[in-house]
Amino acid sequence: MNGKRIAIVGAGIGGIALAILATQKGYKVSLFERDIKISTIGAGVTLWPNAMFVLQQMGVHEQIQALGGMPMNMRQFDQYGAVQNEFDIAKINTLTGFSSVSILPRDLMSVLDRTLADLGVNIHFNSAITVSEIAQLKQDFDLVVGADGRMNSVVRQFLYAEKVAPQYQGFINIIAISQLKPSTLDNVIHDFRAAGERFGIVPIKADLCYWAAGWSADIDKTRPLCDWYEQMHQRFSTWPDAVQQVLKSYNKDSLKLIFVHDIDRLPYWHQDNVLIIGDAAHAPLPTSGQGACQALEDAWHLVRVLEKHDDLELALTTFYQQRIDKASASQLVGRKVAQQIFTSKAHNNEAPALGISAQQLVTLWMQGLDN
């Protein structure tokens, strides 16, 4: 495959990562993005050691570390502020040899964008690929990769005659970025939970964090956004001080409501020379904390199998076999945590993500990542 042409649909984290890694190995890449610029939507993202491994392979991990924060602990509280559980992120970092980094999407994407530009690859913006155009791309390129996200992936529609419907999981997230008094979070991810409700706050810098408020709700797109925001303020008005601080000081432009969907495990990700990766293939819930990490892993594994196998069918089949169980495990964790918080009447504060030992998590996250 080396030297051959790859079309990538979608310049999100998965698409750009693939474009960088493939170009570094000598593939000729064309990257199509429907928007007029790279999306920096989303309040923040935590890149766990598996993601940092891939970013190191791309040569950008130090830049990402410099721009992001390095949370050292994740502490779980009830809605009154009593500590329920604690998870030692520093230990995970030591065991893997990679930091865990929290970062604003605009900073992450600007590093990736710059790296791609330095490799001489221009993104074709304002190019919303349609399902019917994929047949033409299929002819013009050796490989067509859909990295076009969870909700409306056209490449996924091309692969599946029966449209794959993303699954609403019964809860919403409202996300934003807030400025804070420097000592509020002390480098600790704060995860406040009650039955049917959650408020998570992730530090980036001493005075900057991103957060997500979540609660069980039916989808109602007719309700004005201001109603949802008002409800959020009421719901969490008696929660601990850190919650009150972020609710007082958020950047209004960063506020966003999300009806949270994931997709079911898919039986295949490719047909002929058309493949899906990232959220288009295996979108997990945000409660997994792994969507972007898994999209990065896809990019790295895909380039590896293409390097290894001249036969494209063998390469893409091998890619699916290598990735499906790990990607599905993230989806499962996301659903379990979400069910526990948002649908379980008998709320149990001990979430699987925190109940698992550091060593087990390291084994899970670093599985399949080696030189």
Ligand SMILES: Cc1cc2nc3c(=O)[nH]c(=O)nc-3n(C[C@H](O)[C@H](O)[C@H](O)COP(=O)(O)OP(=O)(O)OC[C@H]3O[C@@H](n4cnc5c(N)ncnc54)[C@H](O)[C@@H]3O)c2cc1C
């Ligand atoms: C609230 C929330 C919190 C999260 N927190 C984390 C976290 O802490 N850690 C983590 O690892 N993950 C997290 N995630 C998940 C993460 O954001 C996604 O999994 C990740 O962005 C997926 O990357 P992707 O490249 O596959 O898709 P996307 O980022 O969705 O990119 C898809 C791209 O394709 C483009 N596109 C779509 N259709 C077309 C078309 N027809 N033609 C051309 N271009 C098209 C889009 O414009 C977009 O640029 C979180 C998600 C949410 C909602």
